[in-house]
Amino acid sequence: MLDFTHDPARQSWVDSAQAPGTDFPLQNLPFGRFRRAGSGQALRMGVAIGDQILDLAAARVAGGWTEAEAAWLQPLARGDLNAFMAQGPVARRGLRHALSRALEAGSPAQARLAACLLPQDQAEMAVPCHIGDYTDFYTGIHHATTVGKLFRPDNPLLPNYKWVPIGYHGRCSSIGVSGQQLRRPIGQFKAPDAAVPSYGPCQRLDWELEMGVFVGQGNALGEPLGMDRAEEDWFGLCLLNDWSARDVQAWEYQPLGPFLSKSFGSTLSPWIVTQEALAPFRRPFTRPEGDPQPLPYLDSAANRAHGALDITLSVALQTAAMREQGLPPQVLMHSNAGDAYWTVAQLLAHHSSNGCNLQPGDLLGSGTLSGPTPAQGGSLLELTLGGKQPLTLANGEQRCFLQDGDTVVLRGRCEAPGAVAIGLGPCLGTVLPARHAESA
Amino acid sequence: MLDFTHDPARQSWVDSAQAPGTDFPLQNLPFGRFRRAGSGQALRMGVAIGDQILDLAAARVAGGWTEAEAAWLQPLARGDLNAFMAQGPVARRGLRHALSRALEAGSPAQARLAACLLPQDQAEMAVPCHIGDYTDFYTGIHHATTVGKLFRPDNPLLPNYKWVPIGYHGRCSSIGVSGQQLRRPIGQFKAPDAAVPSYGPCQRLDWELEMGVFVGQGNALGEPLGMDRAEEDWFGLCLLNDWSARDVQAWEYQPLGPFLSKSFGSTLSPWIVTQEALAPFRRPFTRPEGDPQPLPYLDSAANRAHGALDITLSVALQTAAMREQGLPPQVLMHSNAGDAYWTVAQLLAHHSSNGCNLQPGDLLGSGTLSGPTPAQGGSLLELTLGGKQPLTLANGEQRCFLQDGDTVVLRGRCEAPGAVAIGLGPCLGTVLPARHAESA
Structure with missing residues (x-):
């Protein structure tokens, strides 16, 4: 069940992902729903990395994804984690692999994704998905x-x-x-x-x-x-x-x-x-x-x-x-x-x-x-x-x-x-x- | 609490609403969600009258409603009973009054609403609204x-x-x-x-x-x-x-x-x-x-x-x-x-x-x-x-x-x-x- 995403040698180009004691190194990549605090914007899906959030709607627009990756990102880009959950474990693992590579130190994706980050202390978080039961x-x-x-x-x-x-x-x-x-x-x-x-x-x-x-x-x-x-x-x-x-x-x-x-x-x-x-x-x-x-x-x-x-x-x-x-x-x-x-x-x-x-x-x-x-x-x-x-x-x-x-x-x-x-x-x-x- | 909608003298131009033993005379007017059986259509909201269903999306389009009535019908016309429920008792009573008048025998609305009926035996019913809890x-x-x-x-x-x-x-x-x-x-x-x-x-x-x-x-x-x-x-x-x-x-x-x-x-x-x-x-x-x-x-x-x-x-x-x-x-x-x-x-x-x-x-x-x-x-x-x-x-x-x-x-x-x-x-x-x- 372990793969390259768990390799302890891998670091992120987001420096705070290497901060001692951080909950969110490159090996984690959890999903959350957020908006810029006080903005009143619609809620968006993001992934935590160090003290930042990668905005998945912005990341999808930034491009560079394979066709499959773009398809997995589609529901997330509209703020709908439930629809991504419904895509099953292949999507969950596939997107993890893609995000892990894109956020790794030295990735060419850094140039396009650096602008898709929001500091967590500038975000307001919401319940991450619709809970039917x-x-x-x-x-x-x-x-x-x-x-x-x-x-x-x-x-x-x-x-x-x-x-x-x-x-x-x-x-x-x-x-x-x-x-x-x-x-x-x-x-x-x-x-x-x-x-x-x-x-x-x-x-x-x-x-x-x-x-x-x-x-x-x-x-x-x-x-x-x-x-x-x-x-x-x-x-x-x-x-x-x-x-x-x-x-x-x-x-x-x-x-x-x-x-x-x-x-x-x-x-x-x-x-x-x-x-x-x-x-x-x-x-x-x-x-x-x-x-x-x-x-x-x-x-x-x-x-x-x-x-x-x-x-x-x-x-x-x-x-x-x-x-x-x-x-x-x-x-x-x-x-x-x-x-x-x-x-x-x-x-x-x-x-x-x-x-x-x-x-x-x-x-x-x-x-x-x-x-x-x-x-x-x-x-x-x-x-x-x-x-x-x-x-x-x-x-x-x-x-x-x-x-x-x-x-x-x-x-x-x-x-x-x-x-x-x-x-x-x-x-x-x-x-x-x-x-x-x-x-x- | 009783008003004209409960008057036993009032009958509907839908004949079956006067059938002995019907659950759905003019005095009832319950809400349900339906589609034509086998059609695969999106679900619609309707009101039961006799052995028929008044299709509220069609009824709204048919016109003849006051501005307030049209506003109450709006969420129902898109199949969303929850949003109508959220409008509260004034909307609930107001629309009841309007539908009771429109479906009453002798109403000029009969001409435009007769085409908005579907026999109940041609409908397939669904859970009437989204149940959050x-x-x-x-x-x-x-x-x-x-x-x-x-x-x-x-x-x-x-x-x-x-x-x-x-x-x-x-x-x-x-x-x-x-x-x-x-x-x-x-x-x-x-x-x-x-x-x-x-x-x-x-x-x-x-x-x-x-x-x-x-x-x-x-x-x-x-x-x-x-x-x-x-x-x-x-x-x-x-x-x-x-x-x-x-x-x-x-x-x-x-x-x-x-x-x-x-x-x-x-x-x-x-x-x-x-x-x-x-x-x-x-x-x-x-x-x-x-x-x-x-x-x-x-x-x-x-x-x-x-x-x-x-x-x-x-x-x-x-x-x-x-x-x-x-x-x-x-x-x-x-x-x-x-x-x-x-x-x-x-x-x-x-x-x-x-x-x-x-x-x-x-x-x-x-x-x-x-x-x-x-x-x-x-x-x-x-x-x-x-x-x-x-x-x-x-x-x-x-x-x-x-x-x-x-x-x-x-x-x-x-x-x-x-x-x-x-x-x-x-x-x-x-x-x-x-x-x-x-x-x-």
């Missing part, structure tokens, strides 16, 4: 176990967990992009000792550290993908903050699952890192000894050989006071995407196994990706033991749940011997006070 | 009680039921229109006495009788609708068959709710009957004595006065054998939408109460609308006591759950003293055998 899974077994323990100390994992990739449908309309500012939701909740429920601003507002997977071509209704097509089909990944109102969730979720506790907003990082860029960071997928092996429809040799993804994830918090004090966000936890109990291919294969049609640009959340130790909780619910043990921050502030003005920053980074490290780009979101008129 | 509620308290009893005989209704309009996100991509043929889904399930789950064709395939509500203008993220705007905002209704794989559902639904047990297909009736057409069939909304009153954010004087809808619902079944024997579908049950525990306005108000943005064309399912007696179950699960007591059909066949070749027909009909009866148009769906390659 959003499904959130529950692949973080450490999260499921810790949260389960809060409710059922003797039986934290339900009997289906190791057999079924548990998931549920999420809300598309309120998905936003990094920088999203979310009003604290108002809702209905009931204290355990209260006789009747109350209605008011959420008191237990939380983040959840997830990854978001975008579907490529998908499948027709009634025609499951199967593991082999699923493995080829997923387009790429981003970070996903699945903001959660824990008090609302506890009261509403029986028997049909979370609803308003989640649908007030979900935040994505703006860049989709393709499965090709992630190829050097694939790992064997194994189950702990004694656990059941996946049923045949969720199993394949390729999945066992390299189904897992080695991505280091982290969450940092910057409170309003920290911003005033000039303090940077404080990292609260680290985990790794490789700890997920199900692989990306298994999610697509399971989702389509009943005939449900996946469509280009559909979003699949991983579920909260906590690590195995208590300090690696992927949410405040876990890190504070259900709000009972506050975190103390470096500036002395304490948090059980999020306060107004808090900014949450998710990050993801891939490193491997012999490979150039890549990152997912940050995912930021800030909590605004509840809407006053409704909080009465 | 689909939410399924659980307003049928008799359904919730009966199903709850199957699991918890002593405590059928969970403590939140009478406080929270319970709902969950559903799958948009697999929503189809009347006539949909659904492959029996394949899935994972576990018999109570089995050690491990199996994977294969669903053995407990069911229908659910629901209504689908379409959102009108909706609300911006972070800005709840509130009850008054919610009451004005909902655009109209159709029938919805929420096909359900009960064996898959039982195994997968803990703790995040139904997922693949529902997402293989959902079928809508093709015509959206507007809230204006339903005005004569509104009833006071009351709670049984001793039940809690809705919290203030789910309460309004208008909702108490006329929040409920008097719509008689029914489900009929035609098996493959019945089709061969020339037997019509056999009615299995009747219920009434007025038995729902929450009103349409309450669903919109609750859904947006956390700031979640509803968008034009979003679909809200009512949940299964069973009646109060055992014979009024809105699903086979209820009518057969969880599959333990088969139904015997008139031709001697028995059913616990659906067999391949079964066609399910939902119907809805509104009658009231002094009003012309209207109907929702039928919602048909047929079960195809499971996909062979996957059933191994």
